[in-house]
Amino acid sequence: MSNVVLHVADVHKSFGGLKALSDVDLQVMEGTTHAIIGPNGAGKSTLLNVCIGRIPPDTGAVVFDGEVITGKQPHEINQMGVVRVFQTPEIFPDLTLLQNVMVPAFAKRDGAFRLNAIQTVSNQHDIRDEAEHWLEDVGLKDQKDMTAASLSRGDKRRLELAMGLIQRPRLLLLDEPTAGMSRHDTNSTIDLLRKIKARGMTKIIIEHDMHVVFSLADRISVLAQGQIIADGTPDEVKGNPKVQEAYLGGPRQ
Numbered sequence: 001m002s003n004v005v006l007h008v009a010d011v012h013k014s015f016g017g018l019k020a021l022s023d024v025d026l027q028v029m030e031g032t033t034h035a036i037i038g039p040n041g042a043g044k045s046t047l048l049n050v051c052i053g054r055i056p057p058d059t060g061a062v063v064f065d066g067e068v069i070t071g072k073q074p075h076e077i078n079q080m081g082v083v084r085v086f087q088t089p090e091i092f093p094d095l096t097l098l099q100n101v102m103v104p105a106f107a108k109r110d111g112a113f114r115l116n117a118i119q120t121v122s123n124q125h126d127i128r129d130e131a132e133h134w135l136e137d138v139g140l141k142d143q144k145d146m147t148a149a150s151l152s153r154g155d156k157r158r159l160e161l162a163m164g165l166i167q168r169p170r171l172l173l174l175d176e177p178t179a180g181m182s183r184h185d186t187n188s189t190i191d192l193l194r195k196i197k198a199r200g201m202t203k204i205i206i207e208h209d210m211h212v213v214f215s216l217a218d219r220i221s222v223l224a225q226g227q228i229i230a231d232g233t234p235d236e237v238k239g240n241p242k243v244q245e246a247y248l249g250g251p252r253q
């Protein structure tokens with residue numbers, strides 16, 4: 001039987017009088033791709049931010065790999081192997097692709113990143129070779145000496161993914177990986193994420209595009225108004241009338 005990598009245990013979070021998360025309990029099993037879906041304002045980003053230590057829950061706990069991580073700082077959780085990519089592009093536009101991918105490897109090794117250290121980093125062949133490997137993995141090796149600003153939106157996402165993968169995450173959190181992409185870029189992102197999935201990496205994916213969700217997810221949890229209203233395999237969730245009412249029948253299908 002596989003292990004639980006992440007357990008969000010009875011989490012509540014309110015903003016003033018608004019209950020953003022209410023009694024949320026979620027288990028993510030090792031090696032799976034677990035999608036979290038739900039209509040706008042359902043609480044998905046809040047849940048993700050609770051998992052990475054950016055938002056403290058009012059009550060409840062987050063357990064990663066058997067250790068309670070509630071109360072830890074985001075960088076401590078990141079050092080433990082929880083890596084979030086996407087949503088806001090967190091790349092360095094003026095650096096080359098290679099330098100961009102080297103930055104998080106340097107930060108992981110040393111526990112901190114200093115931008116003025118990039119020249120030193122560039123001379124470190126072990127990290128450089130590893131960065132080239134991950135750029136090749138996401139299909140960007142040929143552009144490694146271009147600056148990141150010149151990339152298309154889809155390629156910026158690929159670059160971000162390489163920046164996440166070089167950290168060798170135990171748990172990869174993908175926040176709307178195909179938001180704003182063309183259908184062509186969306187499909188190539190699906191192919192890339194399938195390739196990663198084949199290696200058994202555990203992933204949580206937040207995504208509005210149901211084509212992406214049903215192409216990748218092993219399990220789906222559905223949030224609506226801060227509560228998990230359904231949890232199961234894609235087929236189970238698809239057939240759940242509560243989900244159809246709350247989300248799948250809605251306008252953002």
Ligand SMILES: Nc1ncnc2c1ncn2[C@@H]1O[C@H](COP(=O)(O)OP(=O)(O)OP(=O)(O)O)[C@@H](O)[C@H]1O
Pocket residue numbers: 015018020038039040041042043044045046047
């Ligand atoms: N910092 C905050 N202060 C006050 N209210 C907040 C804050 N963050 C989120 N909320 C509210 O909490 C609720 C859940 O928001 P959240 O962003 O988690 O939903 P979401 O499912 O990610 O939505 P979307 O799909 O639109 O990104 C919303 O009503 C939102 O307005």
